[in-house]
Amino acid sequence: MRIPALLIAATMALTVTSPAHADRRDARFDQPHEGWASSVLRPGTPQRVGLDPAPLDAALAQIERYTVPDATGHPLYAGAVTLFAHDGVVVTHQPTGWAVRYADAAGTELPEAQRVPMAQDTIFDLASISKLFTSIVVMRQHELGRFGLDDPVARHLPAFGVNGKESITVRQLLTHTSGLVAWLPLWSQYPDVPSRLKAVMETTPRSAPGTTYLYSDLNLITLGVLAEKWSGKKLDELVRDDITDPLGLVDTGYNPPAAKLDRVAATEYQAGRGIIRGSVHDENAWSLGGVAGHAGVFSTARELAVLGQAILNGGGYAGGRILREETVELMLTDFNQGFPGNSHGLGFELDQRWYMGALTSPRAAGHTGYTGTTLVLDPLSRSIAILLTNRVHPSRNWGSINPARRVAANGLAQALAVRPRHGTAWTPEADGGTLTTRDLPRRGERQQLSFRAFVDLDPGDRVVVEATDDGSTWREVHVLAGYGQRRWQKVELDLASATKVRWRYAQGTGYGGRGVYVDAVRVIDGRGVALDAEREPAGLHPEGWRAADR
Missing domain, CATH: 3.40.710.10 (DD-peptidase/beta-lactamase superfamily)
Structure with a gap:
């Protein structure tokens, strides 16, 4: 048993x-x-x-x-x-x-x-x-060699190959790029199961195969029929x-x-x-x-x-x-x-x-x-x-x-944790804000900012790295954006003799992501380290940002 x-x-x-x-x-x-x-x-x-x-x-x-x-x-x-x-x-x-x-x-x-x-x-x-279950049994038939993903459906279901559907492939059904309409009122306009399935087979596409994405129940109804045909x-x-x-x-x-x-x-x-x-x-x-x-x-x-x-x-x-x-x-x-x-x-x-x-x-x-x-x-x-x-x-x-x-x-x-790479990381609160360095000394023209960043933001969100020479006018130096990488990155930027640097969270209108984290902030100039935020935590001033250990 x-x-x-x-x-x-x-x-x-x-x-x-x-x-x-x-x-x-x-x-x-x-x-x-x-x-x-x-x-x-x-x-x-x-x-x-x-x-x-x-x-x-x-x-x-x-x-x-x-x-x-x-x-x-x-x-x-x-x-x-x-x-x-x-x-x-x-x-x-x-x-x-x-x-x-x-x-x-x-x-x-x-x-x-x-x-x-x-x-x-x-x-x-x-x-x-349920569409996942259908897709899995279809792909099991693929493993058994019953069809190729780019086979025309009509090769296996001749009744399907009418009204502009002759070239629709199995792959296009699985990816909703067949051009078939989203649904048909099968239950109310057709009297029995054979006539309802016949209506699916004979439907006319809304668009040419492969030209648009349109989520369609008819794709999966057809795949179910195909799986039954292949397997018996x-x-x-x-x-x-x-x-x-x-x-x-x-x-x-x-x-x-x-x-x-x-x-x-x-x-x-x-x-x-x-x-x-x-x-x-x-x-x-x-x-x-x-x-x-x-x-x-x-x-x-x-x-x-x-x-x-x-x-x-x-x-x-x-x-x-x-x-x-x-x-x-x-x-x-x-x-x-x-x-x-x-x-x-x-x-x-x-x-x-x-x-x-x-x-x-x-x-x-x-x-x-x-x-x-x-x-x-x-x-x-x-x-x-x-x-x-x-x-x-x-x-x-x-x-x-x-x-x-x-x-x-x-x-x-x-x-799930996002652990700082060095000591303390900073992340913006949901409503935005800024993380700003203390005043930086002017010790020559060469000045480089480095920090670690973890970025997983909604496509509408971003964190703008800005610098100022006079404390009132800010210029954009770099933008942190993107999602899906899920890895810390090292960022190195030339500042051209700034007196302050800040990270400004610009929230979009999307759904949000896991967030952005800034860590290991350092500013180096011609005379050495001008700011090491890990050794000098008070060198960063958060407004709408918080320290985070995960």
């Missing part, structure tokens, strides 16, 4: 308790990993893996506050489960709020005795995170055989059985369906029998984390393997460099700050779901941030949960 991977993980957790493991080195944001992890998830504390618990606690507190009605008269979502993992350790697995809270579309609250609280093992409708199996069988069985997942799949209904989070109230619970929320997936390439998968936070860890591990987990390492690398490669802001691998979204927050980098991967689900994978720190909510319960019109998505990702990012 095969032992599920989750049971293996729980058993291993019992063995990792010796004092030798009590003190781990800092979880470093400024020391990115290369290569694959090799972890099996196990429970532990933030301190065990060097995380600062305070940002995690602050994020959890805000996520809980979002379950309380605000000025709109309703909460951001009824309930949530948050999971943070780093270096193979699940440091947070926190439910809050209600899996079932409302009786109707108007938001009539059920009596508390009839509500269902969120739990760690609550099963969620993952919505578009139904999509739910493929997900079971290629993903959930190898990973030992028991609560992940389509159409949850009635025996698990009491653990399923409710979604929307829809006319004719009532409060949806236990069947897929997406109308098109529902009309296709609950199994579709774009939506339909249900899972728990813990089991979704296992899938995420398998990706961070390069496709393997606890002795099971879903993909080869080279395939995972391909899936995490940006094929959309011609469409700035829409970085995309094969199935995985990449580098999306609007929900990845301060974990964002060109390597950050993940996906969101319309029902209120979020998965962020950070290979550089080997971290996972999961926020599962039922934000469409009872209505999809109650607003966006993107702020909560960023709160979760930012909390994990801030828990």
